[in-house]
Amino acid sequence: MSGLRKAGRATVLFLAAVVTLFPFYAMLVLSFKPIGPVTLPGSLLPGGLSLEAYEQVLGTASLARWLLNTAVYAIVSVVGVLALSMLAGYAFAKKRFPGKETMFWSFVAMLMVPYHVTLIPLFILIADWGGVDTYWGLIIPTLANAQAVFLMRQFISTLPDELFEAARLDGCGELRILWSLVLPLTKPILATLGVFVFLWHWNDYLWPLVIGQSEEMRTLTVGIASLQAERVPLNVVMAGSVVAFVPIFMAYLIGQRYFVEGVTTTGMKG
């Protein structure tokens, strides 16, 4: 490749990176500006470090509570989805039982149905059971994750049958096999799936929006969107956004490998 083309490519790459990162930069810089009108370009230049916006968003808004709600929602869902899909995936991959094909294909068929088709009936159901504004109403329905079951089944199908037969011959019970065979062997897919389920729930908006109706039951996404709608000063909204983004960013830095694998192997919603 000629030097000129190399330089051209480098320039394009650099510009693309700047454009991609600009929203993050703006969010960060504005969150550290004193509360007040945002004027360009001065407001985008570094300097004038102030924690005012953070004090306000932590003090007046229920940010700590939203953070807690989001963490509960994300963590419980990850544990639940992983456990349920591991058990079901193992059974679908390695067991024979009546109704297996029907059950499995009904899982797969549901992947084609847009989520929004089920939204209204699901809300009516949860509302009927008194699940509005509760943790269980928020969390339990999201444990039904067909895609996770599908992926676990695909993964466990690739494990050799002989492994399980040998364990059985050695006198291992079903629980023992799950604990000391399936669990360690599925670690890679559990990690990948876990990262994505966490991300999905941390960023989820529509379901928490309809279920968490009081201010105390909002998640971060719902709460910060409500700050914006209530015309809270821009710096304060940006400070809240930074608080919501930092955990995802940390997770991304630590688990980048899993994100990349997750996309290329699972095609999971990002």
Next chain:
Amino acid sequence: MTTTASAREPVATSPAPARKRAGARFLRPEARNGLLLVLPAFLLFVLFRFGPAIAGGILSFTDYTLGGETEWTGLANFERLVHDDRFWDSLRVTVVYSLLAVPGSIIVSVAMAMLVRRTFRGVRLFRSIFFLPVVTSLVLAGIIFTWIFSEDGPWSSLLRAVGFEGGSWLADSVLVLPALVVVSIWTRFGYGMLIVLARLQDIPRELEEAAHVDGAGPWQTFRHIILPQLKPALFFLGVLETTVAFQAFDTIWVMTGGGPGRASRTLVIELYDQGFRNFDQDYAATIGVALFVMTLIVALIQRLIMGRDK
């Protein structure tokens, strides 16, 4: 959304002599254990996914109010839908948005993948940067871009500086969709880039070298050698991005709420509004059915196109 692989893989762990004991124990231990393991996931699935999907279909044939009587009204909701200008409006908005967003994000994905496919110093950093928007919450993206596109935000200021007059794109009924499409491309291209990148890595280097020896320029090589090889990845992306575009909600709701007027009111925004603001839930469910039908039609068309290619 991965490959719909065959379910007819070998599942046998033991031969089949167990059937004779079926009367005594009702089920073989293997079958019983298998069922027990599947049951928690399956019950939740029936209750919270399959059931509601069926219920959504049924709901669209009724007159329902939360806590009130449910009355069977046949096709009344669908008749209303067909004669509802708002519905056709939102359908049009959804289609226009998708027609801009899907090709847009695929083109940017391919371009970026071509830029970062060869290894050079810092290539991983660039890949990470381009993927970062994908892990960002759509609500945060919506909030930041609302400011970027606002009257005195960077985008409007930049346009003014180079001589364009006019206010925020989000307040303009024609420019609002392009603005939302820009946001959607920003949030999606990193994902497509990785998919294309994975495929690019499988293309044998010799093909390109041969083209180069034959005197093909970079564009010709891309057009005649690389692009055909990318077809499966592009097809996968096309299906996926169309689904994503049809169901777009978070960014649009946060940025415009469907406005100005009805200019960015997509089907899902209309569904949410009917269901959770007008509490017209049977009608909202009917819109859901329409969304489902639309998804099926697109899937069918894409199937046909792919079938023709093979």
